Amino acid sequence: MEIVQLSIDNKKVVVEKGTTILEAAKNIGVDIPTLCHMKLHDMNIENKPGGCRVCVVEVEGRRNLAPACKTECTEGMDILTHSVRVVNARRTVMELILSDHPFECLVCSKSGDCELQTMAQNLGIREVRYQGEKNSYKSDESPAIVREMEKCIMCRRCETACNDVQTVGVLSAVNRGFESVVAPAFEMDLDHSACTFCGQCVAVCPTGALTERDSSAKVMDAIVDPKKTVIVQTAPAVRAALGEEFGMDAGTLVTGKMVSALRKLGFDHVFDTDFAADLTIMEEGTELLDRLGKHLAGDKDVKLPILTSCCPGWVNFFEHQFPDMIDIPSTAKSPQQMFGAIAKTYFADQLKQKREDVVVVSVMPCLAKKYECARDEFKVDGDPDVNLSISTRELAQMIRNANLNFEALEDDDFDQPLGESTGAAVIFGTTGGVIEAAVRTAYEVHTKKPLPKLDFEELRGFDGIRSATIDFDGLPINIGIAHGLGNARQLLEDIRAGKSQFHAIEIMACPGGCIGGGGQPYHHGDVEVLKKRQKAIYEEDKGKVIRKSHENPFIQKLYSEFLGEPCGHKSHELLHTHYYDKKKKVEI
Amino acid sequence: MADIKLPAGKVDELKEVCKKLGNEGGELINALHAAQELFGYLPAEVQELVANEMNVSVAHVYGVVTFYSFFSMIPKGEHPISICMGTACYVRGAEKVLDEFKRHLDVKVGETTEDGKFSISCLRCVGACGLAPVVTVGEKVYGRVAAEDVKGILEEYK
Numbered sequence: 001m002e003i004v005q006l007s008i009d010n011k012k013v014v015v016e017k018g019t020t021i022l023e024a025a026k027n028i029g030v031d032i033p034t035l036c037h038m039k040l041h042d043m044n045i046e047n048k049p050g051g052c053r054v055c056v057v058e059v060e061g062r063r064n065l066a067p068a069c070k071t072e073c074t075e076g077m078d079i080l081t082h083s084v085r086v087v088n089a090r091r092t093v094m095e096l097i098l099s100d101h102p103f104e105c106l107v108c109s110k111s112g113d114c115e116l117q118t119m120a121q122n123l124g125i126r127e128v129r130y131q132g133e134k135n136s137y138k139s140d141e142s143p144a145i146v147r148e149m150e151k152c153i154m155c156r157r158c159e160t161a162c163n164d165v166q167t168v169g170v171l172s173a174v175n176r177g178f179e180s181v182v183a184p185a186f187e188m189d190l191d192h193s194a195c196t197f198c199g200q201c202v203a204v205c206p207t208g209a210l211t212e213r214d215s216s217a218k219v220m221d222a223i224v225d226p227k228k229t230v231i232v233q234t235a236p237a238v239r240a241a242l243g244e245e246f247g248m249d250a251g252t253l254v255t256g257k258m259v260s261a262l263r264k265l266g267f268d269h270v271f272d273t274d275f276a277a278d279l280t281i282m283e284e285g286t287e288l289l290d291r292l293g294k295h296l297a298g299d300k301d302v303k304l305p306i307l308t309s310c311c312p313g314w315v316n317f318f319e320h321q322f323p324d325m326i327d328i329p330s331t332a333k334s335p336q337q338m339f340g341a342i343a344k345t346y347f348a349d350q351l352k353q354k355r356e357d358v359v360v361v362s363v364m365p366c367l368a369k370k371y372e373c374a375r376d377e378f379k380v381d382g383d384p385d386v387n388l389s390i391s392t393r394e395l396a397q398m399i400r401n402a403n404l405n406f407e408a409l410e411d412d413d414f415d416q417p418l419g420e421s422t423g424a425a426v427i428f429g430t431t432g433g434v435i436e437a438a439v440r441t442a443y444e445v446h447t448k449k450p451l452p453k454l455d456f457e458e459l460r461g462f463d464g465i466r467s468a469t470i471d472f473d474g475l476p477i478n479i480g481i482a483h484g485l486g487n488a489r490q491l492l493e494d495i496r497a498g499k500s501q502f503h504a505i506e507i508m509a510c511p512g513g514c515i516g517g518g519g520q521p522y523h524h525g526d527v528e529v530l531k532k533r534q535k536a537i538y539e540e541d542k543g544k545v546i547r548k549s550h551e552n553p554f555i556q557k558l559y560s561e562f563l564g565e566p567c568g569h570k571s572h573e574l575l576h577t578h579y580y581d582k583k584k585k586v587e588i
Numbered sequence: 589m590a591d592i593k594l595p596a597g598k599v600d601e602l603k604e605v606c607k608k609l610g611n612e613g614g615e616l617i618n619a620l621h622a623a624q625e626l627f628g629y630l631p632a633e634v635q636e637l638v639a640n641e642m643n644v645s646v647a648h649v650y651g652v653v654t655f656y657s658f659f660s661m662i663p664k665g666e667h668p669i670s671i672c673m674g675t676a677c678y679v680r681g682a683e684k685v686l687d688e689f690k691r692h693l694d695v696k697v698g699e700t701t702e703d704g705k706f707s708i709s710c711l712r713c714v715g716a717c718g719l720a721p722v723v724t725v726g727e728k729v730y731g732r733v734a735a736e737d738v739k740g741i742l743e744e745y746k
Contacts, residue, residue: 169645174654185646186632193647584636 006077021068036155037069038525047160053093057081099130110208142190144197144370151209158201166485170195194320198313198509199367199518216394222359223266230359232267233339237365237429237514238392240536244521245396246406251532256411261399272414274421276339277428281549284332285442286566303328305502310334312372313509323581331576336362340385341574346562362389365517391519420554423547426540431483431513432459435506440548447473480505606641613644629663665700665707667745670724674713677721688738
């Protein structure tokens with residue numbers, strides 16, 4: 001290892017050759033401000049176009065200031081990170097950026113959480129001396145993501161997320177000079193592109209240029225409508241992140257406070273998507289064992305590996321990019337949609353209400369869920385199984401609107417029967433969780449023996465692609481896990497090439513799984529936040545009395561009273577779906 | 589996006605070119621040059637085809653096409669007019685000549701007149717600085733052009 005010695009703010013530093021000034025400074029606790037730069041450590045995700053110039057520093061002997069995020073340390077460098085010259089340059093840079101930025105902070109949805117706003121405040125910008133033309137664009141509103149490109153500062157983080165991390169390839173910088181903007185091909189709307197609505201572009205956008213389509217007002221409209229019974233379901237990852245919106249530490253579990261807040265907001269029944277996650281395991285696990293059984297019996301037509309299908313961003317991805325493989329994923333609907341299907345049949349019957357009078361709202365860490373619930377195949381006579389999906393952030397906004405003191409709320413419990421869940425369901429919220437939950441159930445169903453231990457450490461972690469072999473009492477089951485669509489692509493290409501040795505693969509579109517979803521509180525590039533959320537999810541699992549989906553008493557009751565058996569006739573009708581080839585064909 | 593069908597012969601030819609370039613993203617600009625040569629311009633369908641063949645995203649192709657002024661998504665006119673904006677031509681009044689063309693034809697740089705007859709583009713130095721300002725219409729070169737000459741040049745093609 002080659003090392004270099006240098007001085008930063010008159011402090012000696014020794015670093016490995018190739019280290020940037022930004023990293024070297026961080027090592028000795030010197031924080032150089034950045035705007036376009038973003039690095040998610042341990043996840044191999046970095047955006048450093050060196051475009052914004054906010055991170056410039058003074059290097060003794062150099063004529064120009066150097067961008068700290070892109071400049072590598074060399075022997076004997078003498079660096080000043082906050083000299084008068086540096087600070088003045090940063091202020092000039094900020095004023096130039098702001099000269100083409102709308103001044104609507106008071107009514108911008110990103111206000112208070114905006115990195116550009118924070119930077120302007122930190123640098124004490126009180127006027128913008130540069131007045132000139134401002135760009136304007138038509139707003140692009142898909143069912144999930146809203147693009148207001150006049151707020152874009154061309155940091156290119158969204159491009160990195162869309163192209164390098166997710167390999168979706170929908171966004172690119174287009175045009176030139178002052179006209180340049182990040183957009184889909186032909187500047188069409190996202191809705192008409194191959195966008196998966198994973199929302200990772202939104203998750204990393206430093207400004208209000210990319211945000212979610214806000215449905216919270218429609219939720220309130222439903223709540224105040226006396227004719228409607230409004231049901232809410234909350235996804236596993238929400239409870240591990242919602243507290244951050246109210247200043248609580250990352251990884252603080254707020255399940256009880258969240259339930260309490262939802263009740264105060266006026267929902268008639270506060271249920272849990274975790275219940276439907278247990279249901280998903282019953283269906284998906286049964287499908288896995290069914291395909292495996294046929295495969296072992298010598299059936300050459302059976303499709304293996306089976307791929308999980310609970311992530312709607314991932315479903316959109318393979319429909320657009322791997323349409324030749326749409327018969328491989330499990331046909332099981334996602335927990336959100338299973339919940340909706342059961343709520344509007346089984347539960348609506350119990351309430352003696354028509355399905356049109358029942359409104360199902362989901363609180364999701366996800367933006368693709370907004371698109372998913374609007375899909376035609378999840379509607380009955382035009383009435384969607386899930387009417388509205390809001391993100392963790394939108395729920396936080398609703399709680400602030402009502403001026404509830406979130407931290408002081410008493411813990412409350414979910415309603416029954418669709419609020420009971422197991423530890424297996426909770427871990428759906430993190431990468432590796434769905435497949436671990438499936439293994440807990442499939443093992444016991446297949447071997448008819450109790451599992452010796454419930455925690456499968458070999459399936460956990462943060463590596464983009466992981467694999468493990470689980471011994472099903474003499475039958476080795478090869479399991480693959482990928483999170484982030486770029487990693488998923490690698491596993492899919494192996495399957496296409498006939499090189500995959502896996503029996504089952506779990507895929508989640510977002511890095512980290514749902515805990516890192518596009519609808520979660522902004523992590524601002526701090527990967528520790530995701531790790532703490534993951535830890536919280538496993539804690540919640542550990543604390544549950546029941547930790548295997550098939551042991552959920554309300555799931556057992558649902559099958560005996562209503563569904564019959566997993567993957568049976570009624571289950572197929574309500575809980576399974578099919579996929580579509582969405583690849584755009586070039587007309588010749 | 590215009591719903592046009594591409595002629596199969598040219599599509600095959602373009603695919604052949606892309607194959608020779610190794611179907612590899614690093615050669616994208618060469619593929620786009622070939623495509624524009626073949627089709628005269630780069631409509632959305634051609635860009636999608638190139639993206640497919642060169643294994644890059646359509647958004648990336650569109651980004652490159654809109655970045656370089658050489659590439660055009662609008663079919664050129666029957667008589668493409670190019671005004672040199674190189675240093676020599678510029679200092680001798682090329683901008684006034686350009687403005688005059690724009691005024692007469694009522695189109696901007698990079699656009700084509702509604703009847704499809706004329707299109708205007710700018711270029712940087714045709715290597716005839718002694719004749720500055722220089723204008724080309726199709727293959728024909730006009731030297732020492734003044735704003736007053738523009739009307740006469742256009743008359744030749746009407």
